[in-house]
Amino acid sequence: SQTIHQWPATLVQPVGSPLSLECTVEGTSNPNLYWYRQAAGRGLQLLFYSVGIGQISSEVPQNLSASRPQDRQFILSSKKLLLSDSGFYLCAWSAGRSNTEAFFGQGTRLTVV
Amino acid sequence: RKEVEQDPGPFNVPEGATVAFNCTYSNSASQSFFWYRQDCRKEPKLLMSVYSSGNEDGRFTAQLNRASQYISLLIRDSKLSDSATYLCVVNEGLGAGNNRKLIWGLGTSLAVNP
Numbered sequence: 512s513q514t515i516h517q518w519p520a521t522l523v524q525p526v527g528s529p530l531s532l533e534c535t536v537e538g539t540s541n542p543n544l545y546w547y548r549q550a551a552g553r554g555l556q557l558l559f560y561s562v563g564i565g566q567i568s569s570e571v572p573q574n575l576s577a578s579r580p581q582d583r584q585f586i587l588s589s590k591k592l593l594l595s596d597s598g599f600y601l602c603a604w605s606a607g608r609s610n611t612e613a614f615f616g617q618g619t620r621l622t623v624v
Numbered sequence: 625r626k627e628v629e630q631d632p633g634p635f636n637v638p639e640g641a642t643v644a645f646n647c648t649y650s651n652s653a654s655q656s657f658f659w660y661r662q663d664c665r666k667e668p669k670l671l672m673s674v675y676s677s678g679n680e681d682g683r684f685t686a687q688l689n690r691a692s693q694y695i696s697l698l699i700r701d702s703k704l705s706d707s708a709t710y711l712c713v714v715n716e717g718l719g720a721g722n723n724r725k726l727i728w729g730l731g732t733s734l735a736v737n738p
Binding site: 553554555557599601611612613614615616617618620 | 715726
């Protein structure tokens, strides 16, 4: 069966510090991978998606970047965090075909102080 | 008009009650539909997909009305453990590689009380 791992679960970082969140998927090949952010009391916002190694699409302009160095690894990064980067970050995967549901990692609750 | 709209609630119901949520979507070309459940401070988890003919999974029934562009979720015999936020999701993707077009509603909050 497929599993998705995301870490860390909680993170407190000072403004201006770098960020690296990692997500890995097991039990499937060539998944579509996604990074979402959910701000307090708000809906899920798609930040990045990837349909293959090295292929990243950004949905919204922001202070973050994403990379996919391996088929089942997706990394969310920032060189310098802003207070507004605080939120609940979720990695998700879906099968590499249309109209399928997405499955989420446990999420990382990031607080920038 | 928002792409996917849900009544935010909260819905407060007693145990054993039947509760229904509706969700409307704006893109008539949408291809697939889902209900997710999200517990407080947790990740969303797939509750059920919604098929054109309607589908049932235990106490949960999902319906799709393409003509009116809405999706519904019915929960019968509510349990305390059903308390959560229910997210309506619409996939506008067409063909491989378009899975990114998952459009999420803001969710409907349900509180089942003893």
